[in-house]
Structures are given as structure tokens and as C-alpha cells.
């Protein structure tokens with residue numbers, strides 16, 4: 001039992017990296033994704049955005065992560081530390097998916113919402129910030145919760161570039177203890193608890209929105 | 213005769229090759245209520261949208277003096293904002309003082325929906341939504357108000373409410389153009405009725421002069437209805 005707790009503490013050392021990757025990646029994914037979706041709807045850089053989304057969705061995340069961490073220094077002289085490279089890679093990857101989710105959400109809003117704002121002379125920036133995107137985010141909320149959950153699990157790829165996250169900590173413990181089962185179960189437990197937490201937060205936010 | 217507040221000159225508009233407005237000429241004097249009647253597809257909504265600037269005519273000109281407000285058939289309230297927020301959002305972008313809030317509260321009281329100030333639109337009845345939409349338009353102090361089908365989906369009692377509501381708006385000095393299928397409603401409230409069909413004005417009747425000649429209007433409606441069949 002004591003061993004179990006000390007194993008939990010050991011694997012738990014990876015939580016900080018996992019959560020930082022999740023938070024940073026989601027922040028970039030949501031803002032960049034929203035920006036891309038809005039630009040695309042307004043006809044700005046449509047071909048570029050389409051190409052970007054297609055490439056990101058069409059190649060493995062592990063490849064994108066490796067490109068940014070291993071290839072970027074030689075290619076453009078940009079050397080990032082592990083955490084920044086991870087956040088950027090996960091953020092960019094997530095942005096492509098968020099942009100697609102948002103595009104669907106924007107297109108399904110009634111055109112009249114845009115027109116009503118136009119007749120009230122609401123400037124374009126405020127139209128998007130306060131009228132369109134809040135409604136879209138509310139409508140696509142379940143998909144966004146899904147995106148956060150996927151992102152959480154994808155952060156486990158960080159070990160490829162040496163990040164010490166939950167998954168990596170579990171592997172290290174396995175190597176030390178010559179046993180795989182317990183450390184992996186503990187890592188799985190952490191991920192699963194985080195997913196449950198994300199779902200709970202999602203439900204709480206959704207419920208508070210449906211109050212009225 | 214006072215100078216027109218809206219001048220529409222030879223306006224043409226087509227959608228994908230199908231003509232919708234075919235040379236509409238119309239001038240509307242200030243402080244009047246003009247009813248736009250006509251069969252479905254006759255171009256009423258398109259004409260209103262052109263006046264507002266939501267559609268651009270293919271040719272012809274539309275001149276409008278002053279500020280225009282637009283009431284959508286389905287209101288288009290912002291569903292994620294309360295009634296009060298719906299009223300205040302746009303004016304507050306320009307005026308950070310307490311003035312918009314005072315005006316909003318005045319309007320809500322005046323339109324008898326003050327008790328709904330903090331409700332969200334999905335909790336309102338059709339008639340209440342309409343009042344909110346009207347109040348939201350009036351917040352911008354328009355001198356022209358365009359209403360697309362203001363009585364659609366409302367029962368008779370609510371319709372008569374709208375009549376008195378719009379009459380109070382007129383007292384504020386607002387010129388109105390109302391597009392509607394409802395001839396009874398239009399004849400109750402309009403000073404002038406325009407019958408629009410196939411993108412052309414077929415009849416232009418001054419309701420203040422002749423109180424008895426509704427026949428031609430009804431006849432026009434009957435013929436356009438029987439043509440549809």
C-alpha cells in the first residue's frame with residue numbers, strides 16, 4: 001500500500017507538464033482556431049487556411065511535434081525548449097480542429113444575427129467578439145469539451161521530445177521497478193480522473209448557461 | 213407637401229437572374245405610415261432590405277434622410293443577452309454615459325415590458341419579443357422604421373396591440389414602412405398603401421383621402437391569389 005502511494009507521487013510529478021501542455025495548447029488552439037475561422041468566414045486567406053487545416057489534419061501529430069522541436073532549429077534557427085515546443089505544436093494542431101468546429105458553428109447561425117448587428121451599426125470586431133462567437137461557442141460547446149479531452153490524451157506524445165509528463169513518469173517508474181502494470185495503471189488513473197474533471201467542468205458550465 | 217424622407221428611384225434588383233424589383237419609384241414623406249402590401253414573392257422584403265442597405269440594388273437610387281431602424285420578421289434578438297442587454301449593447305459602444313440605460317428603462321416601461329428587463333429572449337412570448345425588438349430599434353433614435361411582417365405569427369389581440377404600439381412610435385415622429393400580408397392590419401394603421409407585385413407598384417393609395425375605396429385593393433389581392441392557384 002505504501003508502495004502504491006509512493007508510486008502515485010512518483011507518477012504525479014508528471015502532472016505539472018501534462019497540465020501545462022493542456023492549458024497552453026488549448027489556449028493557443030482556441031484563440032488561433034477562432035481567428036482562423038473568423039478570417040475564413042470573412043474571405044481572408046481562405047486558400048491558406050484550407051491548406052493549413054488540411055495539412056495539420058493530414059499528418060501525424062507526432063511528426064508535427066518532432067518538426068517543431070528537432071527540425072526547426074536547423075531549418076530556421078529556432079531552438080525551443082521542450083515545453084514551449086510542445087505547447088506550440090499541440091496549440092497549432094488543436095487550432096486546425098477548433099477552426100473546423102467553429103466554421104460549422106458559424107455557418108449554422110442564422111444570417112439574421114449578422115444582419116441585426118449590421119442594422120444596429122455594431123462594428124465588425126464587436127460583432128464577432130460579443131454577438132457571434134459567444135453564441136457559436138455555446139452551440140459547439142460539447143465538441144469543444146471533446147477537443148479538450150483529445151488534447152489531454154495527445155499531450156502524452158511529449159515524451160518523444162523528452163518532456164517529463166505523467167506518461168513519461170510512469171515509464172521511468174516501470175524501468176526502475178521492472179514492472180509495467182502498476183505504473184501504467186496509475187498513469188491511466190490520472191488521465192481518467194482529469195477527463196472526468198473536464199467533463200464535470202463542461203457540464204457545470206453548460207448547466208449555468210442553460211439556466212435562463 | 214413636405215420634402216420626402218425616402219426617395220426611391222427606378223430601383224431594380226434581381227437574384228440569380230430572376231428579377232425581384234423591376235423599376236420601383238417611390239417617395240415617402242416624413243411622419244407617415246406606409247403599408248407595403250402584395251402577394252408572397254412580390255418583393256416587399258427585398259424593397260425594405262434595399263432601403264435599409266442590407267441588399268444593394270442592381271440599378272437605381274435610394275436616398276434616405278436620417279437614421280433607419282429595421283425590425284426583422286423573426287426579430288433576431290440576441291439570444292445570449294437579456295432584454296436590457298439587447299437594448300443597451302449597441303448604444304453603449306458609442307455612449308458610455310448613463311443616458312442609454314435611462315432611455316432603455318424608459319422605453320421598456322413605455323412598451324410595458326419593464327418586468328422582463330432581465331429575462332432572456334427565449335423566455336418571452338411572440339408579442340413580448342416584438343416589443344423588445346421595437347425597443348432595440350428605437351434605442352438608436354431612428355427617424356425611419358422599417359418593419360417586415362410585424363404581425364406575422366401574432367394573434368388578433370396582439371395584432372391590435374401592435375397597431376397601438378406603432379401609433380405611439382409615430383407620435384415620436386418616426387416614419388414607418390410596414391410590409392405585411394395582413395390587409396386589415398395595414399388599412400387600420402397606414403396613411404398610404406402600396407401594392408407591390410412582381411417587383412412593380414400596381415397601386416398606390418392615399419388612405420387619408422379616400423376612406424371607402426378598399427375595393428380596388430381587395431380586388432388586386434383576389435386576382436393575385438387566384439393567379440397563384
Ligand SMILES: Nc1ncnc2c1ncn2[C@@H]1O[C@H](COP(=O)(O)OP(=O)(O)OP(=O)(O)O)[C@@H](O)[C@H]1O
Pocket residue numbers: 227228232250251252253254255256257258259393
Ligand atoms: N437572398 C435571396 N436570394 C435569392 N432569391 C431571393 C433572395 N431574397 C429574395 N429572393 C426572391 O425574391 C423574391 C421576392 O422575395 P421577397 O422576400 O422580397 O418577397 P415578399 O414580398 O417579401 O414575400 P413574402 O410576402 O412571402 O414575405 C422571391 O421570389 C424570393 O425567392
Ligand SMILES: [Mg+2]
Pocket residue numbers: 256257258360391
Ligand atoms: Mg417578405
